[in-house]
Amino acid sequence: MGVAKDVSKDIKAVLRDQISGKLLLPLQKIPSERELSELFSITRISVKSALDSLEVEGLIYREDRRGWFVSPPRIKYNPLSRCHFHQMIRDQQRTAKTQLLGVKSMMAPSIIATLLALSELTPIHVIERLRYIDGRAVLFVENCLISHCFPDILSEDLAQSLTILYATKYGFKTNRSNFEFIPTAAPEHVAQALNIRTGQQVLKICRVNYNQHNDIIDCEFEYWRTDAVMISINN
Amino acid sequence: MGVAKDVSKDIKAVLRDQISGKLLLPLQKIPSERELSELFSITRISVKSALDSLEVEGLIYREDRRGWFVSPPRIKYNPLSRCHFHQMIRDQQRTAKTQLLGVKSMMAPSIIATLLALSELTPIHVIERLRYIDGRAVLFVENCLISHCFPDILSEDLAQSLTILYATKYGFKTNRSNFEFIPTAAPEHVAQALNIRTGQQVLKICRVNYNQHNDIIDCEFEYWRTDAVMISINN
DNA sequence: AATAACTGCTGGACTAGTCCAAAAACCAAC
DNA sequence: GTTGGTTTTTGGACTAGTCCAGCAGTTATT
Incomplete structure (x- = not known):
């Protein structure tokens, strides 16, 4: 989309300044697109363009048909530390919440089968959860477990840390992990859960x-x- | 920006399909925005919106006033491997190139001073370079070196690997590193070098x-x- | 043959609107 | 007090254009 250059340079600079100057605080609402377009005498499209750009920067975020808000500071995620979500958030003086969205049991589709190094038709459980930080939904998680490794897991409370559940109920310790970090676009079901646009x-x-x-x-x-x-890595 | 929903769902699906079906190959040009808007009978704004969305996904990229192109596969970057840029690219059967953009010598600004744990006014060298993969500028790099650690470094060929130069000329081995990965927006000078929009x-x-x-x-x-x-991490 | 000027194409930025759907606030009826 | 519509507000998606600037290829000039 038209990314802010001339007209919208203004509004971007002003908002950036207000945010860094703490006049607009995290989670606080920004005036509506229509208000801003009147305030700065530019079209709503140009306002959108400027806001989009600030969103990419990570300064603000939108909620569908609710408005624009100032982003809280980023959480530092260290993939090398064996620390589960709630612990990590607590360590950074923030509050975490996990909501179970649903569980499906199915045969592993080929992508998953490859990842899990499964050679033939193998049943898996797919656990979908939504995680909140300071009341804001920021993380959609999908866990795919090889069913026979985790008998009876579906009767447990799945809103807790799975890592802990693996250890206490099954004696599994996560010894090592392979990670891939990919900046990309949200698929439909993820966008819906996180209340962002597809x-x-x-x-x-x-x-x-x-x-x-x-x-x-x-x-x-x-x-x-x-x-x-x-993502923060110290080694 | 209006992100593709109804009208632009079409065009997104078609392009996605053509790309995954190898009818459109990496680095190949996509029809112009105006052509697409006629082909699909939608406004150029809607076309832009759909293309923007595919760009976020990582399927296509734009070059200013040249057109839209299909993205080549992503490079896997493993921050834990002590492997320099050219080596990494070569290992993945791609070709790399580095271009020196410029060198500045200055007093460390406060952000840099903090990062480098410098307590007082200390001169640094700032080396700006642009890196290409398969002829496409994909990476802008800024190195800040503490000047007195690297006497006479400016007379060297700075388009080569700095890691290697550190080792051969100064006997420094990069023992460990701290990393932070942040998805954000390109600052002005970076956008210009990479030929993307601010x-x-x-x-x-x-x-x-x-x-x-x-x-x-x-x-x-x-x-x-x-x-x-x-980003790919195995541990 | 080298260079300068022109020209068409491309994306960038913008204006001025419209219609829609979801969220929230409000208010009346129960 | 709670429930259930109605209204207002908000962003989402879109139409139909305009003007501009940079790139690339061609053409004319030197």
Whole structure:
């Protein structure tokens, strides 16, 4: 889309300034597109364009038909630390919440089968969850578990940390993981859950987990709102 | 921007299909926005919106006033492997090129000083380079070196690997590094170099390098075209 | 043969609207 | 007090154009 250059340079600079100057605080609402277009005497399309650009930058985010809001600071995600979601968020003085969206049991589709190194028709469980930080839905997670490794797991509370559940109920420790971080667009079902537009940018993380015997136990697809996270690695 | 929903769903699906079906090949040009708008009987704005969305997905990219093109496969970037850029690209059967954009010598601004753990006014060299994969500019790099650690470095060929230069000329080995990966928008000078629009999404990588004595020797800012790369970690 | 000027094509930026659907606020009826 | 419509507000999607600037290829000039 027309990305802000001349007319919208103004409004971008003003908003950026207001945000960095703490006049607009995290989670606070920004005036509506129509208001801004009147304030700056430009079309709503140009306003949208400027807001889009600030959104890419990670300064603001939109909620469908609710308005635009200032983004809170990014969470630091260290893939090398064996720390589960709630712990990580708590360590950064933020509050976390997990909501179970649904569970499906099915035969592993080919992409998943390849990732999990399954050679033939194998049943898997797919657990879909939505994670919140400070009350805002920022992460959609899809876990694919090899069913026979986790008998009876569906009767457990799946809103808790799966890593902990693996350890306590099955004696599995996540020994190592393979990660892939891919900036891409949100697929339909993810966009819907995160309340963003289909095709909007997200950070996709594909993760394959190995237990202490070096067996693959599950894989995970995470979709983060890009303004909510940064990857941090110290080695 | 209006992200593709109804009218533009069509055009998105068609292009996606043509690309995955290899009817449109990497680096190949897509029909112009005006042509597409006639072909699908929709406005150019709607076409733009659909193309924008495919761009976010990483399937296509634009070149200013030249047209839209199909993205080649992403490069896998493993931050834990001590492998320099040209080596990494070669290992993936692609061709790399580095172009020196310029060198500045200055006092470290506060952000850099903090990163490099400098306590007082310290001169640094800033080396700006542009990296190409298969002839396409995909990576803008800014290296900030503490000047007194690298006497006379400016007389060297700076288009080669700095890691290698550090080792051969100064006996420095990059022992470990801290990384931060941040999906954000391209600043003005980066956008210009990469030939993308200001404010377009990029993957920003901040990296601080330590030598074998555990001293910070330099820091680096990388800005990747998001469709050109994925981060891959195995541990 | 080299260079400068022209020209068409491309995306960039923008104006001025319209219609729609979801969310939220409001208000009246129960 | 709660429920259930109605109205208002908000962003989503779209139409139908305009003008501009950079790129590339051609043509005319030197």
